[in-house]
Amino acid sequence: MSDKISKVSIIVSRGSLDGIYPGLIMANGARMEGIEANLFFTFFGLYGILKNYNSKIKIATVGNPAMRVPNAKGFPLPTILGAIPGMSAFATSMMNKEMEKLDIPPVPEFLEMIHDAGGKIYACKATVDMFHLTQDDFCAQVDKVLTVGEFYELSAGAQIIFT
Amino acid sequence: MSQKQIAGTTVDVNVEGYLTNHAQWNRDVAAALAKELGIELTEAHWKVLDFIDRDFKEKGVVPGMRRMNKVGGILTKDLYALFPDGPIKKAALIAGYPKPASCV
Incomplete structure (x- = not known):
């Protein structure tokens, strides 16, 4: 058996509900296992x-061919109806x-949980500049705005996961 | 499944060291299990362990972090400070319950 994972760096690149939650669940899960998480x-x-x-993150009902109604085993939702x-x-x-x-918290509460668990939360500098954002736009749990170089630096020894 | 001698009693444990028969658990066993993990149980630890005990008896599962926060009134920060590197896993083991099977 190989060595236990001791550190992960998780990149969240999409803004839909299914784009954001997997990264949060993986980061929180890492901390729960005693794994360092960025x-x-x-x-x-x-x-x-x-x-x-x-607090207003949404799921995409257009361009999501796996979307079914009224539940996960229902009928595929036609794109044109998804656009309503x-x-x-x-x-x-x-x-x-x-x-x-399932006790999966809303995004703001989840970030607080991860932060309180010792997970670090960073924003990408290139995007921050492109979107004209400042530190004031972020929730309190954001530790720092990082360049990609700094991200690699602090990810030394970590598994990098892109979501 | 194997057996283990701890705190003057014999308990059944699985390969990961979790008790498989809660009836064999008592507070001395908990203290000894904690010591094996490098934890000296205090009143604050017992608040967590007692909540897990109550909640497991009610729901049949080890509570997740959010339930610890909302129902147990235990802060995330405190839980990580009391049971470092895997708070709920360690607390469940010491409380004599199975390894938590939830993702959050």
């Missing part, structure tokens, strides 16, 4: 740590309810 948010993934937006206004909000609220049942 979360790095880039591109639209950055919405996961923007304080005025990260409110469809994405509806699908999101259904999914949030299921997550609540």
Whole structure:
């Protein structure tokens, strides 16, 4: 058996619900196993740590061929129906309810949990500049805005996971 | 499955060291299991262990982090400080319950 994983750096690059949650679950799960965890948010993934937006993360009902209604084993949702206004909000609220049942917290609370668990949370400098953001736009748990070079530096010895 | 002598009693454990028969657990066993993990049990530890005990008896599973926060009133930070490097796994082992089977 090879050595135990002792450190992970997880990159979150997408801003949909299914783009952000896997990274959060993996980072929290890492801490629960005693594994050091860094979360790095880039591109639209950055919405996961923007304080005025990260409580409104939605699931995409268009361009998602795996989307089924009314549940995971139902009928495929035609793209044209997915485009109806409110469809994405509806699908999101259904999914949030299921997550609540499993005690998976909303994004802001999840970030707090990971941060309190000793996980580090970073934003990507290139995206921050491109989107014209400042430190004030981020939730309090964000440790620092990092360049890609700094990200590699602090990821020394870590497994890097891109989501 | 194997047996282990601890705190003057014999307990059944699985390969990972979790007790498989909670009836064999008592507070002295807990203290000895904790010591093996390098933890000296204090009142703050017992607050966590007692909550796991109550919650397991009610729900049949070891509570996750959010339930510890919301229902048990135990802060994430405190849990990591009391049981470093794998808080719920370690607390469940000491409390004499199975390894947590949830992702969060």
